[in-house]
Amino acid sequence: MRLIVQKYGGTSVGSPERIRNVARRLLETQREGCKVVAVISAMAGVTDDLIKLARETSPQPAERELDALLATGEQAAIALTAMAVNALGGKAVSLTGAEAGILTDRAHTRAKIANISPKQIHELLADDYIVVVAGFQGQNADGETTTLGRGGSDLTAIALAGALNADACQIFTDVDGVFTCDPRVVSDARKIDEVAYDELLEMAGAGSKVMQSRAVEFAKKFGIEFEVRSSLKPGAGTIAKEETANMEDVVIRGVSLDRNQAKLTVDDVRDEAGIAGRIFSAIAHGNIVVDMIVQSVSKHGTTDISFTIHENDLEAARALLDPIVTEVQAAGLLATKGVAKLSVVGIGMRSHSGVAARLFDCLGKAGINIQLISTSEIKIAVIIDGKDADRAAQLTHQEFGLTRFTSAPSR
Amino acid sequence: MRLIVQKYGGTSVGSPERIRNVARRLLETQREGCKVVAVISAMAGVTDDLIKLARETSPQPAERELDALLATGEQAAIALTAMAVNALGGKAVSLTGAEAGILTDRAHTRAKIANISPKQIHELLADDYIVVVAGFQGQNADGETTTLGRGGSDLTAIALAGALNADACQIFTDVDGVFTCDPRVVSDARKIDEVAYDELLEMAGAGSKVMQSRAVEFAKKFGIEFEVRSSLKPGAGTIAKEETANMEDVVIRGVSLDRNQAKLTVDDVRDEAGIAGRIFSAIAHGNIVVDMIVQSVSKHGTTDISFTIHENDLEAARALLDPIVTEVQAAGLLATKGVAKLSVVGIGMRSHSGVAARLFDCLGKAGINIQLISTSEIKIAVIIDGKDADRAAQLTHQEFGLTRFTSAPSR
Numbered sequence: 001m002r003l004i005v006q007k008y009g010g011t012s013v014g015s016p017e018r019i020r021n022v023a024r025r026l027l028e029t030q031r032e033g034c035k036v037v038a039v040i041s042a043m044a045g046v047t048d049d050l051i052k053l054a055r056e057t058s059p060q061p062a063e064r065e066l067d068a069l070l071a072t073g074e075q076a077a078i079a080l081t082a083m084a085v086n087a088l089g090g091k092a093v094s095l096t097g098a099e100a101g102i103l104t105d106r107a108h109t110r111a112k113i114a115n116i117s118p119k120q121i122h123e124l125l126a127d128d129y130i131v132v133v134a135g136f137q138g139q140n141a142d143g144e145t146t147t148l149g150r151g152g153s154d155l156t157a158i159a160l161a162g163a164l165n166a167d168a169c170q171i172f173t174d175v176d177g178v179f180t181c182d183p184r185v186v187s188d189a190r191k192i193d194e195v196a197y198d199e200l201l202e203m204a205g206a207g208s209k210v211m212q213s214r215a216v217e218f219a220k221k222f223g224i225e226f227e228v229r230s231s232l233k234p235g236a237g238t239i240a241k242e243e244t245a246n247m248e249d250v251v252i253r254g255v256s257l258d259r260n261q262a263k264l265t266v267d268d269v270r271d272e273a274g275i276a277g278r279i280f281s282a283i284a285h286g287n288i289v290v291d292m293i294v295q296s297v298s299k300h301g302t303t304d305i306s307f308t309i310h311e312n313d314l315e316a317a318r319a320l321l322d323p324i325v326t327e328v329q330a331a332g333l334l335a336t337k338g339v340a341k342l343s344v345v346g347i348g349m350r351s352h353s354g355v356a357a358r359l360f361d362c363l364g365k366a367g368i369n370i371q372l373i374s375t376s377e378i379k380i381a382v383i384i385d386g387k388d389a390d391r392a393a394q395l396t397h398q399e400f401g402l403t404r405f406t407s408a409p410s411r
Numbered sequence: 412m413r414l415i416v417q418k419y420g421g422t423s424v425g426s427p428e429r430i431r432n433v434a435r436r437l438l439e440t441q442r443e444g445c446k447v448v449a450v451i452s453a454m455a456g457v458t459d460d461l462i463k464l465a466r467e468t469s470p471q472p473a474e475r476e477l478d479a480l481l482a483t484g485e486q487a488a489i490a491l492t493a494m495a496v497n498a499l500g501g502k503a504v505s506l507t508g509a510e511a512g513i514l515t516d517r518a519h520t521r522a523k524i525a526n527i528s529p530k531q532i533h534e535l536l537a538d539d540y541i542v543v544v545a546g547f548q549g550q551n552a553d554g555e556t557t558t559l560g561r562g563g564s565d566l567t568a569i570a571l572a573g574a575l576n577a578d579a580c581q582i583f584t585d586v587d588g589v590f591t592c593d594p595r596v597v598s599d600a601r602k603i604d605e606v607a608y609d610e611l612l613e614m615a616g617a618g619s620k621v622m623q624s625r626a627v628e629f630a631k632k633f634g635i636e637f638e639v640r641s642s643l644k645p646g647a648g649t650i651a652k653e654e655t656a657n658m659e660d661v662v663i664r665g666v667s668l669d670r671n672q673a674k675l676t677v678d679d680v681r682d683e684a685g686i687a688g689r690i691f692s693a694i695a696h697g698n699i700v701v702d703m704i705v706q707s708v709s710k711h712g713t714t715d716i717s718f719t720i721h722e723n724d725l726e727a728a729r730a731l732l733d734p735i736v737t738e739v740q741a742a743g744l745l746a747t748k749g750v751a752k753l754s755v756v757g758i759g760m761r762s763h764s765g766v767a768a769r770l771f772d773c774l775g776k777a778g779i780n781i782q783l784i785s786t787s788e789i790k791i792a793v794i795i796d797g798k799d800a801d802r803a804a805q806l807t808h809q810e811f812g813l814t815r816f817t818s819a820p821s822r
Contacts, residue, residue, distance in 0.1 A: 016467035050487065056427035057491045058498035065497070068505050069490035072483035076461065079480035080468045086476070087469035094479050099554065143510065 002167040003125070004029055007039040007135065007157035011174055012231045013077050014044035016084075022231075023084035023092075026130050030090070035125040037164065039135045039157040040081050042073025063108035064144060067137075071097070071145045074134035074153075082132045092130040095120065097146075098139035100131075102156065104146045111138060111146035113155065113218075116163035133160065151212025158215050162224040169224060171211070172231035177238035178203065178210055180402040181255040185393045188403045192253060193236070196243035199253045202345040202379040216240065243347050251355060252346035252400045255393050259340045261291070262311040263371060263383055266321070268331035269305060271298040275328050276305060282320045288313040292341065292374045292381060306372055308383060311337045339371065340389035343381040344396060356380050362399040368392050413578040414536070415440055418450040418546065418568035422585055423642045424488050425455035427495075433642075434495035434503075437541050441501070446536040448575065450546045450568040451492050453484025474519035478548075478558045482508070485545035485564075493543045503541040506531065508548035508556070513567065515549035515557045522549060522557035524566065524629075527574035544571065562623025569626050573635040580635060582622070583642035588649035589614065589621055591813040592666040596804045599814045603664060604647070607654035610664045613756040613790040627651065654758050662766060663757030663811045666804050670751045672702070673722040674782060674794055677732070679742035680716060682709040686739050687716060693731045699724040703752065703785045703792060717783055719794060722748045750782060751800035754792040755807060767791050773810040779803050 006029065013019050022038070030036045050069050054061045061069075078094035085092035101117035124131045135153025140146050148155050154171055161169035178200065181189040195203075197220035204213045210228055219226055219240060229237025247253075269275055276295070283290055293307040309317055314337060325333045349355040356373075359380055363370060368391070372383035384392055397403070417440065424430050433449070441447045461480050465472045472480075489505035496503035512528035535542045546564025551557050559566050565582055572580035589611065592600040606614075608631035615624045621639055630637055630651060640648025658664075680686055687706070694701055704718040720728055725748060736744045760766040767784075770791055774781060779802070783794035795803055808814070 016464060019468050053427060053487075053491060054494060057430050058494040060498070061494040062497045065490040065493045065505055068507075069487055069494075072487045072490075075486070076464075076480055076483045079476040079483075080464060082476045083465060083469040083472040083480075086473045087471070094476055096479075 001033060001035055003035040003037070003164055005037045005039060005157050005161040005164065005166045005169045007153060007169070007171045008041065008231060009153065009173060010041040010044040010047070012172055013040055013081060016080070019077075019080050019084045020088070022081060023088055023090070025231075026081075026085055026092070027088055027090045030130055034167075036130045037121060037125070037160060037166070038081065038130060038132045039153055039160060040074060040077045040132060041135050041153040042070075042077050043080075046073040046076070067108045067147045068145050070147050071134070071137045074136050078132045078134045082130075085130050085132070090130060091128055092132055093124055094132045094134070096134050097137035097156070098143075100133045100160070102138035102159070104138035104140055104148070106140045106142070106146070108144075108146055110149035111140065113138060113148070113159050116159060118160070118163050121160075121164065149214070151215050154211060154215035155218055158219045158224050158226055161226065162222045169226035170237075171226055171228045173210065173228060174230070174232065175210060175228075176230045176233060176235070177228050178240075179254065181393055181397050182257060185257060185390050186255070186397045189397065190403055192238050194239050194241060194244075194247065195253055196247055196347050197240055198243065198378055199345050199347055200240050202343070202376065203254055203256050211240075248348045248351045250346060251348040251352045252344045252402070253348070254345055255396050255400075255402065256343045256345065257340055257389050257393050258291070258343070259386060259389060260311045261308045261339050261341055261383070261386075262314040262317075263306060263308050263336045263339050264314075264317060264321070265304055265306040265334040266325060266328075266330050267304055267334055268302045269328055270330075271301055271303045278324055278328060279305060279321065280307075282324050283309075283317060286313075286316050286320050288317055288320075292372060292383065294372050294374055308339070308341065308372070336371075338386040339383050340386045340392075341381055341383055342389065342392050342396065343379055344400065345379045347378045349378060349380070358399065359396060362395055363392055366391065366395055412444060412446055414446040414448070414575055416448045416450060416568050416572040416575065416577045416580045418564060418580075418582045419452065419642060420564065420584060421452040421455040421458070423583055424451055424492060427491070430488075430491050430495045431499070433492060434499055434501070436642075437492075437496055437503070438499055438501045441541055445578075447541045448532060448536070448571060448577070449492065449541065449543045450564055450571060451485060451488045451543060452546050452564040453481075454488050454491075457484040457487070475555060478519045479556050481558050482545070482548045482556045485547050489543045489545045493541075496541050496543070501541060502539055503543055504535055505543045505545070507545050508567070509550035509554075511542075511544045511571070513549035513570070515551050515559070517551045517553070517557070519555075519557055521560035522551065524549060524559070524570050527570060529571070529574050532571075532575065560625070562626050565622060565626035566629055569630045569635050569637055572637065573633045580637035581648075582637055582639045584621065584639060585641070585643065586621060586639075587641045587644060587646070588639050589651075590665065592804055592808050593668060596668060596801050597666070597808045600808065601814055603649050605650050605652060605655075605658065606664055607658055607758050608651055609654065609789055610756050610758055611651050613754070613787065614665055614667055622651075659759045659762045661757060662759045662763045663755045663813070664759070665756055666807050666811075666813065667754045667756065668751055668800050668804050669702070669754070670797060670800060671722045672719045672750050672752055672794070672797075673725040673728075674717060674719050674747045674750050675725075675728060675732070676715055676717040676745040677736060677739075677741050678715055678745055679713045680739055681741075682712055682714040689735055689739060690716060690732065691718075693735050694720070694728060697724075697727050697731050699728055699731075703783060703794065705783050705785055719750070719752065719783070747782075749797040750794050751797045751803075752792055752794055753800065753803050753807065754790055755811065756790045758789050760789060760791070769810065770807060773806055774803055777802065777806055
């Protein structure tokens with residue numbers, strides 16, 4: 001008998017009506033002959049409301065209590081989901097993270113899963129129950145409720161699938177799967193059938209907000225396959241898995257765009273140990289997320305350090321950096337708003353030489369100027385002017401033959 | 412060092428502002444040199460919202476899941492209360508019923524407390540924490556969350572006070588304490604300083620809605636003193652305790668009114684075994700709560716059976732009883748709406764003879780007709796016309812010298 005873990009997000013359980021839809025789907029899956037474990041998020045909006053209440057009660061809520069508070073959102077949702085299954089004539093039981101045997105470390109609000117003891121889940125499944133588990137939460141060794149932080153429910157589902165040795169883990173979302181590019185930008189973008197964990201990780205870091213990196217990293221670490229699929233439409237989604245040999249036949253898996261970026265350059269700074277640390281410590285101190293960092297080659301003992309941030313953070317970053325620029329005697333701080341990051345991702349680029357050249361050539365012929373370049377083993381990211389972003393994505397998508405799922409024709 | 416259990420209801424924690432007020436009071440109590448355990452209800456309205464969600468999701472929610480759902484209301488409130496204490500510079504920890512060691516039987520939605528293991532509470536108190544416990548909930552032997560039913564948070568507070576051997580248990584409400592009569596009816600009604608459990612129980616059954624009977628019964632069974640006091644004003648409230656010898660110096664403790672009652676009489680019915688059972692089974696089947704039941708003495712083999720219900724239930728009761736009346740060949744069903752029940756309660760009436768006579772005489776002189784009489788060892792209840800209710804209460808209150816807290820002058 002197949003064992004399936006299905007995860008539903010807050011929108012999927014956003015109302016009694018939607019909860020009943022989830023219950024129907026769980027029962028259908030059971031009737032197809034599967035044992036079913038459901039992982040459920042808090043109803044849409046509930047977590048935000050609880051955070052608001054906490055902030056109104058205390059300017060800086062104790063993390064232990066914030067976890068105890070937030071965990072109630074998922075606990076209400078699982079009880080309602082189990083009720084809905086029962087109301088349709090099925091058998092369901094709700095379990096909190098603690099009841100499901102999810103043990104975490106002590107790091108409240110961002111706990112890591114340490115261990116899962118799924119004895120109770122196995123017993124309930126053996127008695128034909130649909131087991132409805134609260135996502136996003138666990139229990140530490142002191143018996144305190146912990147939460148897993150952003151993307152926590154995906155993580156719960158993937159970790160449970162691993163601990164239960166499930167035959168499938170399905171992450172239901174409001175998109176049909178992972179696409180070769182955002183269909184709003186590239187009209188012939190296609191759903192990808194299979195993606196390697198590493199590719200999905202690079203995409204997650206490049207503006208494809210389907211899955212949080214943390215859940216994907218966990219899946220990669222323990223080799224847990226999962227499928228991202230639509231909660232609104234039937235049909236297969238995208239399966240994330242270990243890379244296979246034939247995945248390399250495709251040069252690049254997808255094209256991602258990150259808009260509304262700002263590029264900052266600390267110009268002509270001495271190439272000495274400690275200076276980059278000074279710059280990025282200041283930025284981190286302001287809770288500003290830095291994306292690409294590029295340092296050019298040193299000439300005459302000086303270099304340029306460039307990096308990108310969200311353009312909303314630009315003024316804050318400037319205020320933090322201006323004194324540093326003076327202090328380290330750099331020539332100045334250059335800032336450009338309205339740039340975009342275009343990333344091409346694919347494990348195929350390891351075995352296909354010339355991918356970077358082909359990308360640069362494609363953009364160059366179209367008159368699109370590349371302002372920064374950063375590469376990893378399976379990703380090439382370039383910073384371009386925001387107004388060129390859509391055209392660049394369309395051309396790149398076409399250049400690498402993504403709609404056809406084959407490697408591009410040789411030229 | 413004194414150990415105090417304080418219970419706050421849903422209105423007292425109905426907003427972040429009010430939660431901060433509760434936190435202030437907890438800290439004040441601690442600064443006065445006490446160890447403090449707080450028992451908190453769900454924020455006002457939350458439980459009703461959750462019940463509504465449950466009904467919208469399932470016409471008849473499974474009780475296990477209803478408990479899991481409802482328990483989240485108290486869990487959110489305790490986390491917020493602990494946060495508020497922390498925000499004021501104090502140390503607080505929230506505990507669910509399970510974490511506080513409250514073990515119950517398996518009766519979901521109306522569980523009875525089976526045992527309390529307060530080890531963790533003692534440890535936290537020893538470390539100077541204010542311990543904030545979720546009211547209304549516990550855990551059964553299977554580790555499932557249970558709820559205690561109506562008045563459950565009062566019960567939690569009283570049971571914890573017993574298990575912790577607390578020096579005081581304070582039930583904070585929106586009234587100043589227990590009164591000799593409703594101050595809206597009798598302007599010189601006074602707060603009672605001390606009341607015997609039995610008196611409070613009789614008052615609870617007679618329209619004084621300060622405390623649910625269940626919590627008072629528990630306190631009586633285990634001899635746990637508690638105080639009902641105002642969360643809005645400072646000052647002592649009413650202490651409920653075992654009766655003491657000097658309590659009998661007061662003839663009656665209080666006068667209660669229950670308005671909007673209806674009186675039904677099954678007239679001239681054969682005085683045979685099983686007939687009363689038929690009548691009240693039918694009424695119970697309609698979920699109608701019966702209050703007083705009076706059967707007159709049998710004459711010529713027939714008798715009258717009278718009882719009172721809330722007048723809103725009158726039509727339903729009539730529909731249920733009409734066929735029974737025909738079936739048992741009674742002369743008819745007489746019904747009167749708009750009657751009131753006046754009760755006088757006091758353990759003093761055990762040792763003061765003639766209390767009933769004095770009450771009837773007092774009402775008789777005022778021309779107030781008594782329609783039904785029912786007595787217990789420490790209560791006399793009479794049914795009178797609703798329009799006489801206020802005047803009857805005022806006269807009775809005066810007759811028994813309640814404002815002066817002495818027995819009435821002999822006449």
